[in-house]
Amino acid sequence: MHKLEKNQIDVSKLSTVVGGWPKGNHDEILRQLNILGMRDVQIADSFEETRNSISKDEADIFLVNVNGAGSTARSIMKDIRNQEIGKNPFMVMVSIIQPKDEAEVAETIDSGPDDLLMSPFRRDVFIDRIKEIGQNRKKFVATASFVGPTRRTSTRPGRASAPEFEVPNPVRSLGTGVPRETFWEEIEAAAISLSSRKVNSDIQMIKSLIEEIVPDYKDSNIGEDFRRRIELLRSSIDALHSRSMKFGYVNVANLCDMAGNIITDIGERSVPPNLRHFTVLPKLMQGFQAALLTWEAPTGTA
DSSP, X not given: OOOOOXXXXXXXXXXXXEESOOGGGHHHHHHHHHHXXXXXXXXXXXXXXXXXXXXXXXXXXXXXXXXXXXXHHHHHHHHHHTTSSSSOTTOEEEEEEOTTOHHHHHHHHTTOOSEEXXXXXXXXXXXXXHHHHHHHOOOEEEOSSOEEEOOTTOOSTTTTTSOOBOOOOHHHHHHTTOOHHHHHHHHHHHHHHHHHHHHHHHHHHHHHHHHHHHHHHHTTOOOHHHHHHHHHHHHHHHHHHHHHHHTTOHHHHHHHHHHHHHHHHHHHOOSSOOHHHXXXXXXXXXXXXXXXXXXXXXXXXX
């Protein structure tokens, strides 16, 4: 891929959604973005409106102010990356955050933004970062708990070993004149591939956790670590169920329902073990593994 000059990117062709900005500052952030040449800018009054806007519109950039509403803002970013809202899990996301709270910075990074900017907002820094992403966007990784730009220094489980992959780059494509219709064909194909990657990660996580809990369950070795794995397993099953329903895989969702009922029963009545579960769980895993061979998200789903 050839190297672009920053001035080759026409940001006026990009659609931007702004979330988390105090209502009294809407005119100012709009003025700042207009100075940069951004013309298609939507500023939501609330995070609920932000979520609705992203769900309905084909935004290319999400500029989100995390300050004051961190968990809500991070939830929206995660849902974008995990294909829970909107049609474009690859939109460029830039978060504005205070640098004081290291834990909040780490949690925001785990939401999958392309970049973090420290408060206050500086338009020159912002446009430089956007154009840098246009020239050299990081590859993504998809694990059971994370979708977003690769950060090989991360110690999060599975992050360092997950395969990297190229994702569509709206800043580069649309900003250099690729027709939006053509670019969205790329988005749709890449979204199908991402869904397959996530299903693979979720099923491998479910398989690994079941293999970990079964020995302790058999031996009635029920401790804090066992409970933690049960909750993580329940969360992984719920994520796979949500994705299956979104993309029309009712059979996989039914498998999730059965697996979820068993895991709930194990969590609530761990002692003595139910011998029937040892027979059913391997069969469910065979069903999940079979789903990996056929998963291809239907086009046109929302």
